[in-house]
Amino acid sequence: MQPLIITCAITGAETLKSQNPNLPITVKEQVQATIDAYNAGATVVHLHVRDDSGAPTQDSNRFQEVIDGIRAKCPIVIQISTGGAVGDSIADRARPLDLKPEMASLNVGSINFGDDVFINKAADVELLATKMLQLKIKPEIEVYDLGMMEVAKRMMKSSLLASPTHFNFVLGTSHGLSGDMRNIGLLIDRLPSNATFTATGIGRYQLPVATYSLLSGGHVRVGLEDNIYFAKGQLATSNAQLVERVASLAHTLQRPIASIEATKKWINN
Ligand code: KMH
Ligand code: ZN
Numbered sequence: 001m002q003p004l005i006i007t008c009a010i011t012g013a014e015t016l017k018s019q020n021p022n023l024p025i026t027v028k029e030q031v032q033a034t035i036d037a038y039n040a041g042a043t044v045v046h047l048h049v050r051d052d053s054g055a056p057t058q059d060s061n062r063f064q065e066v067i068d069g070i071r072a073k074c075p076i077v078i079q080i081s082t083g084g085a086v087g088d089s090i091a092d093r094a095r096p097l098d099l100k101p102e103m104a105s106l107n108v109g110s111i112n113f114g115d116d117v118f119i120n121k122a123a124d125v126e127l128l129a130t131k132m133l134q135l136k137i138k139p140e141i142e143v144y145d146l147g148m149m150e151v152a153k154r155m156m157k158s159s160l161l162a163s164p165t166h167f168n169f170v171l172g173t174s175h176g177l178s179g180d181m182r183n184i185g186l187l188i189d190r191l192p193s194n195a196t197f198t199a200t201g202i203g204r205y206q207l208p209v210a211t212y213s214l215l216s217g218g219h220v221r222v223g224l225e226d227n228i229y230f231a232k233g234q235l236a237t238s239n240a241q242l243v244e245r246v247a248s249l250a251h252t253l254q255r256p257i258a259s260i261e262a263t264k265k266w267i268n269n
Helices: 027-040 060-073 090-099 122-135 146-157 181-189 203-216 239-252 260-267
Strands: 006-009 044-047 077-080 103-107 111-113 116-118 138-143 166-171 196-201 219-222 229-231
Touching (some): 027 239, 103 122, 122 146, 166 181, 181 203, 203 219, 203 229, 203 239, 229 239
Parallel strands (some): 006 044, 006 219, 077 103, 103 138, 166 196
Antiparallel strands (some): 111 116
C-alpha cells in the first residue's frame, strides 16, 4: 500500500466557533493549527479562511496571509478550497487559485447541504478545472455521490482533468452517500485507473470512514471542518488531536505515514 497521506481540514466555511471553541479562525490560530496538525502527521492542509468577523471569505489577501504564515514555519502541502461557502460566486471561489497553491478542491456537481443548495454548474466546474490545468494546480475532486464520479470521468475524456486523478470521497453529508463501508467499496470500484483517493467522514462517520479507507489503501482526511467531536458528546480539543488518532491507528495497522517529500512527489506525478 502507498504510504498514508493525512489531510487536515482545519476550519471549513460552515463550522462555528460557538460549536467548538477550538476551531481556528484567525490567521494566528490557523497557522498554529496547521503546524500542530503537521507535527501530528498531516502532510496536506485543506484551507478555508475567515474575515475579521469570523465569516468565511475567499479574499486572496487573507489566504495569502495564512499561507505566508504557514510557509514560514512548515512545509505542509496547501490545498485551498474552491468550494468556499454555500452561495459564493464562482469568481470568488476561483480567486485564491491565483496564489498558485499546490492543490485545490474541485466540486463537480450540485448537492443539497441541509436546507441549502451547493450549486456547481457544469460551466463553472469547467472554468475552475481549466484554471487549475493552466496553473498546474493538482485538483482534488470532491465526490459526495456516485454520479459525481461519472462526471469526473467525462471531464477526463474531454481533457478537463489530467490523469492520474485524485478524489476525495466525502461521506455522511445530509443528502449524499452515507459513511457506510459499502459506499466506500462502491466508489473504489468505480475509480478511473491510476486514480488515488482520500476519504472523509462527516460527523460521526469520521472515525469509521478513516479506518476503512486506511485499510483499503486510501488516504484520509480529518479535521474540524468535517467533525467537531472526538467521541460522542466530547468535543475535539484540536485538529491535531484528530490527526494524531489517525496516525496512531495507521501505526497500529502497520500502514506507514507519508513523509512530506513523498507527498510532494505524489502531487507532481
Ligand atoms: N463549504 C462547502 C460549501 C470544498 O472545500 O471544496 C464546500 C466545501 C467543499 O467545503
Ligand atoms: Zn472545504
